[in-house]
Amino acid sequence: MATQARSVRSHLESPASPRQLPALTDDVLEEILIRITCPAALTRASAACVAFRRLITDRTFLRRYRSRHPPLLLGFLNIDVRKGFHPVAAPHPNAAAARALGNIFFNFLPPPSLENWYISDVRDIRVLFRFIEHFDGTAVMTGLVNKLLKVDIERMEFSTVDLPPGHENLAVVVVDAGKGTLGMFSYDRCNGKFLNCYNRMQNEDQRANEWQMKKVIPLPVDDNFGAKFWIYGAPQGYVFIQGDSEGQDSKHTTIYSLEIKTLKIELVTQMSYHFEGHPYFGFLPSISPRRI
Numbered sequence: 001m002a003t004q005a006r007s008v009r010s011h012l013e014s015p016a017s018p019r020q021l022p023a024l025t026d027d028v029l030e031e032i033l034i035r036i037t038c039p040a041a042l043t044r045a046s047a048a049c050v051a052f053r054r055l056i057t058d059r060t061f062l063r064r065y066r067s068r069h070p071p072l073l074l075g076f077l078n079i080d081v082r083k084g085f086h087p088v089a090a091p092h093p094n095a096a097a098a099r100a101l102g103n104i105f106f107n108f109l110p111p112p113s114l115e116n117w118y119i120s121d122v123r124d125i126r127v128l129f130r131f132i133e134h135f136d137g138t139a140v141m142t143g144l145v146n147k148l149l150k151v152d153i154e155r156m157e158f159s160t161v162d163l164p165p166g167h168e169n170l171a172v173v174v175v176d177a178g179k180g181t182l183g184m185f186s187y188d189r190c191n192g193k194f195l196n197c198y199n200r201m202q203n204e205d206q207r208a209n210e211w212q213m214k215k216v217i218p219l220p221v222d223d224n225f226g227a228k229f230w231i232y233g234a235p236q237g238y239v240f241i242q243g244d245s246e247g248q249d250s251k252h253t254t255i256y257s258l259e260i261k262t263l264k265i266e267l268v269t270q271m272s273y274h275f276e277g278h279p280y281f282g283f284l285p286s287i288s289p290r291r292i
Contacts, residue, residue: 030055034065039072039284040097046286062287070236071125071281073257074098075269078277081106081117081129085280089269097284104280122278123235125288148174164198164211173231173239175260183260184211185239187231193219195231195241197263217263219243220256236281237261244274 024032033056036042042065046056055061072094075087084105087098109117109129121128146168148161163172163184170186177183182200195217200210219229219241230242241256253275255268282288 026055030061034061034068037069039069039287040100043284043286057286065287066283071283072097073236073238073268073279074101074282075280076255076275076277077104077119077122077127077280078275079119080276081109081119082114083277086269086271086275086277092266092268100284101282119278122280125280125282148172164213171231173233175239177260183214185231185258187219187229189228189230192229195219195258215263217258217265220254220265220267233279235279238279240268240279241265242275 029051033042033045033052036045042056046053073088073092074094075085075098077085085101085103087101088094089098106114106117106129116131118130118132119127120130146163146165148163150159150161164186167186169188169190170192171189173185175183175185177199184198184200186196186198187194196213197215197217198211199214200212220243228244230244231239232242233240237260239258239260241258243254243256245252245254250272251274253271253273255270255275256265257268258265
């Protein structure tokens with residue numbers, strides 16, 4: 001009896017063998033990793049173990065990741081290629097990723113000089129350059145008053161779109177407002193302190209469209225500097241608001257982003273000089289497509 005009791009007690013006191021969890025297959029692990037929204041967190045995950053790194057650095061996985069997650073706003077490229085890249089600054093959430101990107105140089109452009117090269121546009125991490133030998137001062141007038149010129153790409157037909165009354169001298173940016181409708185932001189360059197937001201809605205007779213005021217958005221105007229604001233672009237669901245101000249001995253440029261979906265304004269970066277350029281969206285080098 002004593003021997004049997006000791007056997008039972010020994011069995012109860014012996015540590016239970018740990019339960020072996022089933023190993024995750026590559027397919028399941030990939031579906032988990034593809035849902036990491038922060039590229040910096042994905043890069044850190046790749047350093048956790050060999051299996052993670054093998055999956056994350058695979059070209060097929062990276063293509064899926066880039067198609068699932070939008071690129072980050074990392075900074076701005078000056079139209080003058082000699083002035084380079086200006087990263088977003090803290091407290092913007094992409095500041096760390098922008099610092100990891102480093103600077104961008106265009107020394108590969110052919111001669112005679114970088115002074116003749118300018119950035120015309122930036123889309124899908126591609127940069128379009130133009131070579132300008134000289135400026136001739138030529139200006140082209142469209143003759144359109146309070147109208148937009150619209151082109152149907154499929155039919156290659158031009159038409160005009162009326163703007164709301166009083167927009168003859170306002171800065172205008174037309175955007176995709178979702179659900180098949182157009183949106184528009186307008187601003188008075190001379191003395192405006194507000195950004196007007198419109199949606200273009202179909203009226204009751206279904207034969208014409210009209211602009212409807214959606215919201216008036218106060219601009220972050222600094223009265224001490226008397227900033228003048230400019231609005232431009234609508235890439236990746238954003239409109240950019242640039243404020244140029246002059247102090248007693250200095251000039252400053254401050255750039256804000258306005259998310260079209262939420263109308264949220266966020267400080268992006270500040271520069272101690274006048275800036276003219278394009279927003280740059282992209283990924284960290286570790287997950288960017290390899291191009292020459």
